[in-house]
Amino acid sequence: MGGMCRIGARQSNAFACSSARYVRIPRAFQQSGPRDIRETMPFLRRRDTRYSGYPAQPSGALPARAGRGFPQDPGRNELRPAQVRPGIRLDESTVIKYLSMAGGDPEQAERLRRFMLASAAYATCIPLVWLASKFNLIAREPAWMLVAMMVVVNFGLYTAFRAGLNRKFTDPNLTWAQVFVGNVVVMYAVYSFDQGRAVVLNLSLVVLTFGVFHFTTREFVKTALQILAGYAAVINLLMYFKPQTVNVYHEWFQWAGLAAVLPLFAVIGGRISGLRQRLRTSNEELRSALGNVRQIATHDHLTSLPNRVLFNEELQRALARAERHARPVALFFMDLDRFKNINDTLGHQFGDRVLQEAAKRLANCVREGDIIARLGGDEFVLLVEELGDPAALTEIARKLLAAVSELRKIDGQELNVTLSIGICTYPADGRDSKTLLSGADIAMYRAKDRGRNGFCFYSAELQSHTPEKLALEAGLRHGLERGEFRVYYQPKIDMTTGAITGVEALLRWQHPERGLLLPEKFIHLAEETGLIVPIGLWTLREVCTRAQAWKDAGLPRMPIAVNLSAIQFREEQLVSQLAEILKSTGTEAGILELEITESMVMRDPDEAVKLMRNLRAMGVHLTIDDFGTGYSSLGY
Structure with missing residues (x-):
């Protein structure tokens, strides 16, 4: 079973939740006579006890209709758009009367109406x-x-x-x-x-x-x-x-x-x-x-779960209900661990099978009234209302982790699939959908940072981040996947001759909402979250690819300088990863010039010297940036 982490002190919030339920037509059924219609309609009796200690649906609730795009609204007195609304018209009351007479069978009710x-x-x-x-x-x-x-x-x-x-x-x-x-x-x-x-x-x-x-x-x-x-x-x-x-x-x-x-x-x-x-x-x-169009527009074609569009609509409605009735809502943000490795090694078709099986297992271990959706890729979200005891969130998370970890074999191929979960609640952690999603996303990545196969609550420690920084961190995690990073090249000019002696690669982030961001806006955040390593590898590959393209175009040989971060410099796989990049792009190693800082070398001189010798052996040039500002400064 996966572990749990809790960032900072988390405020405990207990809310009293009404146990009243509603179904699609039951409010009107109650008007059909003094005798409870459920006594003659056994299909109205259902109970869901998948979560022990988690409020189960009373025996008077109708089953949810097929699919999870429009789950019933557990424990809610207000109605959704597709359901009966207050102020029943005459034709609706007539239909309800015939339905009660026909035992709830709509076709039989229509036959009875024609006979009358x-x-x-x-x-x-x-x-x-x-x-x-x-x-x-x-x-x-x-x-x-x-x-x-x-x-x-x-x-x-x-x-x-x-x-x-x-x-x-x-x-x-x-x-x-x-x-x-x-x-x-x-x-x-x-x-x-x-x-x-x-x-x-x-x-x-x-x-x-x-x-x-x-x-x-x-x-x-x-x-x-x-x-x-x-x-x-x-x-x-x-x-x-x-x-x-x-x-x-x-x-x-x-x-x-x-x-x-x-x-x-x-x-x-x-x-x-x-x-x-x-x-x-x-x-x-x-x-x-129309039903097919609606299904395509609001559901994921691969897993048949609600997609981002439908989930956002349901989340807005759930938050509106929670605000009116002063009750909590929990949001679970889930991501399959190392799913990219499965796609890269076993193929995208097999990866789709993994997503389908994982979605099926996740959907089977939650209540009918809860909404589970696929946002895209290997990301899933779960919306839970009627929390009851806040401790039930821990039990839900453990059930989700267990459901996915039991996925051991697909089509004869043995697997080790795990899940990381971030949990955010309304109103303790946020009062709007954007804040809740960002908080749950951040908490999920904290769970990954702490070993994966676990869950993590968003809590007071993250409240120190500004909403802008939280949104920036969430966007940074997806920047590589969406191809939002850019590399610009600044020429190095010999002041005596005016000739260009090389170029320096400069990383920029083309943010979809904030425009072009300079490194000081996101590099420190990337280092905090550990994202600097994949971003750095992408930058090296992009630079090598560009250098080879210039060579193929007949341009003169031009060294390219690339800054290495301290975290990337300490990576044990740096030499092998760089060798793979040079080989796959066909780039000459001598054209690459890696810039490191004096402080990076002095943190562990022995390891740094060993790494630099290996890089030099490959033919890569090294330069020390900011020399004289650190340990070699005359101030020491």
């Missing part, structure tokens, strides 16, 4: 039957039978939808069943009425609309033929049982008119269904395309 619309047609017919009975258009007994038939039919269908029995059929919407029983009811009404059968017969057109958006043109025609066949059977039954109430020519004329109209309705209904299906397909394709 069809039931409304039956409900409007009941008072009409009562009026017809009052006006003696239908006898009282058949009227009661007709009403009872409508009630029984709708109750049976409603029971089937509520119990989920409809799912056992090929068509879970039961469209054919509703159309069939509707036609049966209409035909019974036509038979029962002694007068005004033409008005009742028009209800068959209403029954035909039950298939709109579901039936094809062929199915509509089939339904129309069923209606015509049913009406023909009714006419024959009327002629046999109630001949005194029927005018045969009138009835068959109505049948002929219906035969002329129904096919037109069938064709129109089929066209409407086809148009609706095409619109639905287009909407689904558009929704899928």
